[in-house]
Amino acid sequence: MNMLLTDRDRWQSTLGWQPTDVQLGQFQQLYEAILTANQQVNLTRITSPEDFWEKHLWDSLQGVAPWLVEAELGAPPRQVVDIGTGGGFPGLPVALVFPHWAIALMDATRKKLVALETVCATLGMANISYLPQRAEQVAHQPRHREAYDLALLRAVGSANTCAEYALPLLQLGGQAILYRGQWTTAEEASLATILPRLGGQLLAVRSQKTPLSQGIRHNVILSKVERTPDKFPRLPGMPAKTPLA
Template sequence: MDKQILFLLEKGLIELNISINSTQKDQLLFFINMIEKNNRLFNLTGFKTHVDILVDLIFDSLSFLKTSFPLKEINTAIDVGTGAGIPGIPLNILFPHIHFYYLDSNHKKINFIKIVASQLNLKHSFFLCDRAESLGHDSIYREYFDFAMTRALSSLSTNLELVTPFIKVMGKAVFFKGSSYQKEISLSSNSFSLLNCHLESILSIPIPLSNRQNYFIVVSKSSSTPIDYPRRIGIPQKKPL
């Protein structure tokens, strides 16, 4: 597995214009192997082969780096609905100085990420098994983070309600979206207004070794999130703002 995947990994990194050291390459390969080996046990992802995991999870995550977003300047980040540790783990491997928090309500997936982070020696990793609707009201985490991200969690309107309470005023949130992003944005104008945030940019990046594009919706928060948000568990999904 390793020689083939290493070749494909290096090819994709060239496409993304990302330079990493041999230790980081080994860490990414280890992570791919961990997902493949433990997928059934932890119910991690629908992507089952090493190649699919590389392209649809690792490159999907790392494509964000081609946006030139200043991750070197970020100190605290939260990956909301992280699942198997995507996109947080690949980004944390390349930016180990960031204090990364992984949030998911699934105990099995959080336990898997704990094992991975320990094996990869990601010293600034923290694990939160909870619902975003609840944790978003916790004074420890509310408006604590410089940066938040989520991938494949829900509609943009719901994403905004679940994620933006975690970021500081003037902090940034990034949402990984597919080709329907324009419709989602048009349906989210009320959410932007109620949650005191605004659309900063939309960045389109091709995913290496695939025919897909990632659309990154970058959002900035201009003032504190009103205390009413996020609403109680399940409501942001059932009744988007």
């Protein structure tokens, strides 16, 4: 077992939280299962234990840091959608730490979700569902529109594009967490301009240094305050090609 993946002190010093013995074992299992699946389908280029810990496990969970202590106390159920999950991040680590949350992994690349089904079966994860479609399609389906408490988006597109994907899927009062690297005042101003059209507002921007490489990570947190007009999101491809401005 890799010591880095099971180092409680490192979690405590960076996030003010530490996983249980069971969760540490699950993180190790997840690492091994992802590496196995990666031999068949390109899920991630990040395969060293150090990079996997920082760029996948730690980074996935720092985005939901405000809920980590709540998880220890027994987090209330939440409906969560991981938009553009790719290799299963941040959705899979979040699902392991919050077993009472229902996590929908959304990705337009069906073969990635098929590989992630195998990973989840290996770990016995029962709180995962799969959406092999684009966000622009899912958000117009009645069972998914305004159905989620929390949307997670990592490495998906510009902030304005992410907002158009996420806000139609959120219930009133729901939140979207945009995982970003650098974050500029210009990006924030542009995002703030378009959010009212989508029924959203900017709740907060959190920044943190990554514990090993000392890079900067930002979480841009949006809140759903009004219903999103039915015309959003626009047709597939449009939010990415011509972001709202």
